[in-house]
Amino acid sequence: MTALWIAIGIWLAAWALNVWLSASPISQTRLGKLLVPLVFGATVLVLWEGLVRGLGIAPVILPAPSAIAAKIAVSLPILWQDFAQTILKGAIPGFLIGAGAAFLVAIAIDRSPFLQRGLLPIGNFVAALPIVGLAPILVMWFGFDWQSKAAVVVVMVFFPMLVNIVAGLQASERMQRDLMATWGASYVQTLIKLRLPAAMPFVFNGLKIASTLALIGAIVAEFFGSPVYGMGFRISTEVGRLGLDMVWAEIAVAALAGSALYGLVALIERWVTFWHPSQRH
Amino acid sequence: MKDKASQPVIEARGLNLVFQTADGPVQALKDVNLTINQGDFVSFIGPSGCGKTTFLRAIAALEHPTSGTLTVNGMPPDEARRRRAYGYVFQAAGLYPWRTIAGNIRLPLEIMGFSRAEQDERTARVLDLVELTGFGKKFPWQLSGGMQQRASIARALAFDADILLMDEPFGALDEIVRDRLNEEVLKLWARTGKTIGFVTHSIPEAVYLSTKIVVMSPRPGRITDVIDSPLPKERPLDIRDSREFIEIAHRVREGLRAGHHDD
Ligand SMILES: Nc1ncnc2c1ncn2[C@@H]1O[C@H](COP(=O)(O)OP(=O)(O)OP(=O)(O)O)[C@@H](O)[C@H]1O
Numbered sequence: 001m002t003a004l005w006i007a008i009g010i011w012l013a014a015w016a017l018n019v020w021l022s023a024s025p026i027s028q029t030r031l032g033k034l035l036v037p038l039v040f041g042a043t044v045l046v047l048w049e050g051l052v053r054g055l056g057i058a059p060v061i062l063p064a065p066s067a068i069a070a071k072i073a074v075s076l077p078i079l080w081q082d083f084a085q086t087i088l089k090g091a092i093p094g095f096l097i098g099a100g101a102a103f104l105v106a107i108a109i110d111r112s113p114f115l116q117r118g119l120l121p122i123g124n125f126v127a128a129l130p131i132v133g134l135a136p137i138l139v140m141w142f143g144f145d146w147q148s149k150a151a152v153v154v155v156m157v158f159f160p161m162l163v164n165i166v167a168g169l170q171a172s173e174r175m176q177r178d179l180m181a182t183w184g185a186s187y188v189q190t191l192i193k194l195r196l197p198a199a200m201p202f203v204f205n206g207l208k209i210a211s212t213l214a215l216i217g218a219i220v221a222e223f224f225g226s227p228v229y230g231m232g233f234r235i236s237t238e239v240g241r242l243g244l245d246m247v248w249a250e251i252a253v254a255a256l257a258g259s260a261l262y263g264l265v266a267l268i269e270r271w272v273t274f275w276h277p278s279q280r281h
Numbered sequence: 282m283k284d285k286a287s288q289p290v291i292e293a294r295g296l297n298l299v300f301q302t303a304d305g306p307v308q309a310l311k312d313v314n315l316t317i318n319q320g321d322f323v324s325f326i327g328p329s330g331c332g333k334t335t336f337l338r339a340i341a342a343l344e345h346p347t348s349g350t351l352t353v354n355g356m357p358p359d360e361a362r363r364r365r366a367y368g369y370v371f372q373a374a375g376l377y378p379w380r381t382i383a384g385n386i387r388l389p390l391e392i393m394g395f396s397r398a399e400q401d402e403r404t405a406r407v408l409d410l411v412e413l414t415g416f417g418k419k420f421p422w423q424l425s426g427g428m429q430q431r432a433s434i435a436r437a438l439a440f441d442a443d444i445l446l447m448d449e450p451f452g453a454l455d456e457i458v459r460d461r462l463n464e465e466v467l468k469l470w471a472r473t474g475k476t477i478g479f480v481t482h483s484i485p486e487a488v489y490l491s492t493k494i495v496v497m498s499p500r501p502g503r504i505t506d507v508i509d510s511p512l513p514k515e516r517p518l519d520i521r522d523s524r525e526f527i528e529i530a531h532r533v534r535e536g537l538r539a540g541h542h543d544d
């Protein structure tokens with residue numbers, strides 16, 4: 001029980017520390033902005049550790065963070081292999097292909113009202129298909145390896161990207177388009193110099209949603225058939241063997257990879273759409 | 282009073298323009314007849330909704346008349362637009378926020394295929410003209426509204442179109458800045474001999490700037506009076522206290538009032 005009380009004590013102390021930090025001028029500095037979430041995260045871990053030890057929770061229900069960390073330390077080669085298979089080969093190529101395809105289709109739709117009426121409803125339909133139904137079919141089509149996982153990600157990413165790009169292409173103001181018209185600009189010139197830049201805030205909104213979907217899609221698709229490695233494969237088999245520490249280790253990797261991907265997209269967004277009111281400082 | 286050298290640049294004959302809206306048709310222009318000659322400075326004045334903007338947009342081929350004829354340099358407005366006959370200044374600056382001020386001014390030049398060196402040279406020249414030298418690297422949102430409007434005028438001047446169309450360009454500016462820019466526009470007009478179409482709500486502004494004042498009235502939008510100004514081409518600001526000036530202003534005001542009574 002003492003572990004529990006120590007944990008709660010540390011939690012209260014850290015809470016007080018954070019309250020003091022966010023009220024003090026330090027929180028306005030770069031370091032301070034980083035410090036508050038770090039202290040918060042560390043507190044959660046300590047409390048978690050204390051709860052598990054103090055209440056004697058079985059590792060199958062919830063392993064302590066220290067146990068997960070120990071498992072990560074001894075399983076690095078396996079974790080890396082799974083990461084490479086699922087994220088580097090499945091999620092990221094699927095993400096890029098899906099976003100690229102959505103971009104091309106969005107331009108085609110923009111040029112042709114006929115396609116707009118035909119393709120958007122089809123896209124809507126595909127987006128409504130549940131991934132648990134879709135994944136086994138795509139595994140049948142593209143085999144057990146990463147290609148089928150990338151295909152699932154493409155399907156999942158495509159529609160949210162398409163909707164955002166199509167909306168983004170409408171985002172320029174009438175006066176801005178009229179100006180282009182008075183200069184006698186061609187369709188391509190207007191697209192490149194006005195409509196695409198104006199669309200970027202929407203595009204990045206889509207990319208941020210898509211980055212999360214890509215991760216989910218790549219992992220879940222492995223539940224329906226995969227080689228004997230991959231994050232989704234590992235999670236499903238280790239759950240069966242009650243190796244919950246390994247499941248949590250994979251979850252930790254997935255969370256890190258997801259945050260990194262999202263962070264990267266957000267960073268590029270900041271650099272590309274610096275002019276947008278939401279990004280100005 | 283017509284100058285022999287001047288020839289018609291913009292000609293409207295029996296022009297009608299009807300917008301189809303959800304609440305039924307709106308007649309924005311009714312039977313408009315107007316000739317604008319090379320080098321004219323024409324002001325359009327009239328109450329809100331009388332079709333000033335619509336007429337200017339029709340000249341620039343941004344709206345299409347329902348009936349009647351409209352020619353620019355002897356050709357249809359669409360054709361004139363393709364030949365880049367217009368510089369258009371909208372009521373709001375309409376600068377692209379992802380481009381710097383210089384980048385915004387450079388944009389029409391990029392589209393029209395000017396060489397890089399010429400883009401630089403022209404951008405610097407028009408920035409100087411509107412007194413924004415040194416602000417080229419700023420982004421639009423870092424400038425005041427008046428500065429943004431000057432930048433948008435610079436952008437319309439950069440490619441040297443023969444016709445400059447300005448829709449209430451100074452509407453949002455204070456009196457002092459407005460006076461200064463009015464003087465600048467007059468100087469520019471005298472130096473370049475451009476044909477200028479200028480929409481305003483201000484009687485003094487219209488009388489001070491124009492060689493021709495077009496008074497319009499609403500519902501349906503039509504021309505009620507066209508006044509050829511007897512004022513000399515050289516116009517110091519204090520010309521606004523002269524008797525001639527006050528007489529023209531009076532006639533414009535009467536025209537506006539008469540339009541109102543028809544309602
Ligand atoms: N795109 C449009 N669709 C429908 N009606 C329009 C459109 N543009 C203008 N109108 C209508 O045409 C009429 C003339 O409008 P216009 O903008 O030319 O007036 P204006 O003289 O410029 O007025 P203001 O001084 O307020 O700018 C108005 O009744 C307006 O509601």
Ligand SMILES: [Mg+2]
Pocket residue numbers: 333334335448
């Ligand atoms: Mg108007």
